[in-house]
Amino acid sequence: MLRHKNIIVICLILLVLFCILKAAWWVFLLLFIGFAALVSWGSFDIRQNYFLKAYSSNPDRKERKIALTFDDGPHQMTEKVLDLLQQYNAKATFFCIGTQIEKYPNIMQRIVGEGHVVGNHTYSHSKSFGFFPSAKVKEEIRKNDDLLFEFTHKKIKFFRPPFGVTNPNVAKAIAATKHTVIGWNVRSLDTLIQNEDAILKRIKNKAKPGSIVLLHDTSLKTVRVLEQLLLFLQSEKYDMVAIDKLLNLPAYED
Template sequence: MLKHKTITFFCVSILVMMLVLSFLSEVKWWYFLLLFLFWLVMTVWGSSDIRLGYFIKTYCNNQDEKKRRIALTFDDGPHPMTEKVLEILRKHNAKATFFCIGTQIEKYPDIFKRIIEEGHTIGNHSYSHSNSFGIFSTEKVTEEILHTNTIIEQLSGSKVLFFRPPFGVTNPRIAKAILDTKHYVIGWNNRSLDTVIKEEAKILERVKSKVKPGGIILLHDTSLKSANVLEQILLFLKSENYTIVPVDELLNLPAYEN
C-alpha cells in the first residue's frame, strides 16, 4: 500500500540505468526531466488525494460491503451548527462519525460532550487544522495529534484511534506521525464539497450520484447549508433502503483503544 516507496524505487532504478547508458551513448537531457516530472506529479497527486493511500494505508470505504450500509462523517466541529446536525441525526435515528478539531473542542466542550452522549463516534482531526498542515514537520504533526487526543480523552474518557488529516493531505512526514501514534487514517469516497459549492441542490446531487454500499460520505457540521443538505441526504438514503452506521461498524475497525 505504500505506493510512494514503489514509485520512488522505480524512478531511482530508471535514473541509474539512464546514467549508466549515458556513459555508453548519448541520453537526451529531457529524458531525465520527464522522469523527474513523472515522480513529481505522482507525489503531488498522492499527497492531495487521500483515496490513493499513496503514503500510508487509508480507509475510504468498505469495498466488500454486501448490504446497503453507508457511513456519514462530519469534519471541523464541534461548532454551534453541530447542534442542528445532531437534532437532524436524532430525528432520523442515524449515527455518524465526527472528526473534531482540538481548538474547536476547547471552544465548545458542551457540544462535544453532546456528540458523545447521543451515541456518535469521535475521530481526531488535528489540533489547529492549519492551512500549513501539509508542510508541518513530523514532530509538529505528532504534537497536534497527541494534543487533540489528550483533550478528547479528558472530556470523554476514551482514547481515539481514528485520524483524518486536514484537507485529506498526506506525505511522508504525516505518515510517520500517524504510524508513530498508531492511528487509522479515515478518508472518504463521497466528498460533498459542501464548503465550496454554494447551492444546496448541487451538493445533494453530487452526493446522491456517488452513493454506493460501503461508502463514506464527507460533510461538515459548520454551516446551515450543510445541515439542510443532510436532511435531504437522509431522506434519500432512506428511500434507497440504506442503513447508516458509524465508520467503525462499516469498516470493522476499533474506534477507541481498549
C-alpha cells in the first residue's frame, strides 16, 4: 500500500506521542483532519501512488514520444477519433467500459483491428466504484477482461480505475488480478471545460516527451480538440504511441 502504510505508521506514532504528552483535544482533532485530508488526496490523485503503483508518464523518455489515451468508450464518437488517428498515423490507448462494448461491438472491433491498444476501465464504470468491496472491484475487472478477450484474444494487462480513484479495496483487487495500473500526467478536463481552445491550450502547456494524456472519446468537442492537438503534435515532431510503447510494458498476455 506504499505511502498509505507510511502515513498510518507516522500518524500512530504521533498519536502515542500526543497521548504521552497529554496534548490538548484540538491537537488530536488536527491529527485526524490531517490524516483524512492525506487519505482523500491519495484516493483522488492517482499520480501520488498512494495506495498502489500507477504509471502516469515515462519520466526517462528522451525521445519525443507521447501517449494519447481515451476513456469511457467505445462510443459513437470513437469512429471520428479513429479516423483522425489514422489520418495522422497515430496509435492510441482506449480504456473501455464493458457496458459500452456490449452496445458498440463493431466499433470495439475497429479499435483493435486498427492496431490501437485497449485497456480495462471496469464493466459498469459505477459512480459508487470508490465504495465497492475488493470482491466487487475484482468482479468488475474480470467481467470486462472476459468481454475484451473476445476482441483481443489475449489477456488484458492495462487497467485504469474509473475517475482515477484508488483505495485499499482497489489495491487488494489489483494485487489479485495482476493488472498494470495506468494513470496520466496531462488531464485535459475535456468532460468539464466547455471551451475547446481552453482544453487545447491546457494540453499543449502540459504535454512533454513521455506524457500520458487523458481524453474521452465521448463528445464532438473532444474530436475537435483532437484534430487541433494532432496537428500541433505533428508539427512538434512527436511520435504518438500507445502505452506499451511509451512505457516498454506489455499490453497483453497470451
